[in-house]
Amino acid sequence: MVPASDRPTTPASSSDLELLRSFEPVVCYTKGERFYPTDVEGYIKESSLWEHHPDGRDEILVRQGQLTPEKLVEPRPAEFGAVRYIRFVEALSLAESARVLADQLILRRKTGETFHAGIGRLARGGILPRLLDGLFSLSFLLRGKVSAASAAAAELDYHESFSQDRKYPYYGRVVRQNGWIMLQYWFFFYFNNWRSGFHGVNDHESDWEMVTIYLYEQEGQLVPEWAAFASHDFKGDDLRRRWDDDDELKKQAQSHPVIFAGAGSHASYFRRGEYQAEVDPTLPGWMSGLINTWNKLWTGTLGQSAINTFHIPFVDFARGDGLRIGHGEHQTWSPVLIDETTPWVSQYRGLWGLFARDPISGENAPAGPMYNRDGSPRGSWYDPLGFAGLDKVAPPPQLGQMLADNCERITRQQEELGNSIPRKAAELQEKGARLKGMEGNPHLAKQYLALEKEINTLAAEVRAHRRQLQENTALLEGLTRQLERTRAGEKDDPRAHIRNLAVPDDPSQVLRFDRAAETWAAVSLSLLLFAVAALIFFAPGYTWAGLGVILLLFVVAESFLRGAFVQTVGRITLLLAMISSLILFFHFWKWIIVFTLLAMGVSLMVNRLRELTG
Amino acid sequence: MARRKKSDKKKRPIAVSVIALAIVFLFLIRLYQVYEPLIRNNVFRQGITGSLISGWKLTTLGGAMLSSATYLVLSLTGIVVLVGFLRLRRWSWVLLMAWTGVSLTISLVDYFYSQANFAVMASNVIIAFALNIAEVQRIYGIRREDGSSL
8 A cells, every 4th residue: 555645644643632633624604604613602601491392382491691511411301292492592572673683784884794695596596496485485484483683683692702702613523433533523603594694595593514534544644535524415425525636625734624614504515606505395295206207207208308396496605705714814723622421512412592493494403413403313423434425435554455355255255166166067967867867757757846946946056156256257357456556556536436516506607697687587576476466457367378378478588588498498388288288188089099099000001911022 | 333322411300291291281271360351351352441440449350350460470480480490490490399389378278268279289289299309309409419408
């Protein structure tokens, strides 16, 4: 194994804190971000502790100003279905809400950093996703949500708390499993204001984000091999990037991976940019089944490209043009070590912020690093290898030995098969000859059947061994090739393991949208509603037909602005043709069947007659 | 042995001929629709005798003239599309598909609110499905060889 000389290393004897410091990331936030990593203890002290009971009651357990990390983890029995949660912003009256919103405006004016969305997310999706987006917004009338005043109050509190204690902590943890040394960096935020601050999916009190660096040991040194950033949209292998993949994994001073954090969401991205995070509305099973059948007909039979009509586009702005924290920057980290013995990590299983009673959980606060919202253990904590799909990957120094062991085992198996196959094949032939000798002797019928059964079993065994011999040969070739490459220090494609690569929006694609497209995106939904209202008022007799025609016109206008006119017109016409076909079949099914049968009969006759006449 | 020289021209699939026939059929129907209102209102025998507009509304004769003129435009457009289509022009595919979409919309509205013309509807359905055939789309430059849309 050739040592990776291009990699930074650190002595294996380093303390956990030294290890964490050696590879701590540099996080780049977006201009206009309001919440940065902060310490949990200050947050706890500012909060109250609550319990939501299954009968709908909310009970206060510890009041604001009295809560401490020790009180948080005090054992308190609870019934099944109860949700324990911290509440950072207390319920606000109308007057208080108005005041905090006004104070937020003043604060923003004072700090100066404002966020500009640029090309809005609505212009990046079609009219149907926009319609669904409108419905998604309306769904907050039925779902629980965190109010804008809560976000404002959290922003003011964070600003005040940060002014008193200016530091950016992360909570670090070092785990050793299966030859890997994993450095986990957990970041805690007072609030996730993605929806209220950046037109995103959700808002919730508190936020936890995590990145992991995977190291291996070689000649007394620890070498980084992978980095994985936790994400809502990706899982397993798709979460990690190899250290030498410089396009995907940027580094500062070779040792510090660079993270681009989503504005408000704080989600971690490998590349700077604006990401379209798509939300798939949860549909009932029968509707999903219908959509799947339709997609099969649409793409398979009609050869059209798939349409993700039910995806609602949201943009996560990870521009990296704001504050930067980490090695070599003006702002640096204050690390804090955590593990299972840290009480607030292991002994508090509740939510770290308001339980907003949102049934799809988007607005409910997250749980801590060790647990999921339902109190079950969090995969990224107890299985950091499996979390990034690394449980099946050996550390590079062990890979060569593992490949060699595999080769040796298969070679041995091949030798055994090479010896046993001719022996069994000969036995099979000998038994076949015996069976032949039994033919024509009715008094040997019983023995004949028994021997025939034996032969069948033996034949299947010989066949299976021959197949295995063949398969092993191919496998051995592959393993030997891989072993040679590993010994020579050759690396395979660093992205071979990735199935879904997170790619930011293409700027050239974005630039195609001119002012007209943007304006249209902003007003089209309202125009559509006005047109429908006018239709109902002026032509009530033609409501449904008019609605269909208006929708078609809007879709065509939209496609024209998006440069997809030809494709859209084709799709719409095809849809109309399918509806018309059904109508025609409904009225003329007898004629259609008769005509089809006649056509088939004529075709069959022509073929047969052609066959007869040569 | 005589060698047959390969033609450089794109080969025209059967679907193109089917579409062309359907266009001709639709053209004849439209032509009938041009003359029918005029005959009904004795325009050929007596000429335009009455006024076409009464106040803000069209008179029966005005309606017939407008209907006839509309169908005349459609018939002529059909001829232009047919010529372009037989010459395998991309624009003719787009125009025909758009026109078929409009025609199908009108047929469906007619079906739900008055009297549908099933012959026109069936012709349009045939045209729409034939235009969607991958081979046809490749010939007209709508789809790439690998099947993706241009």
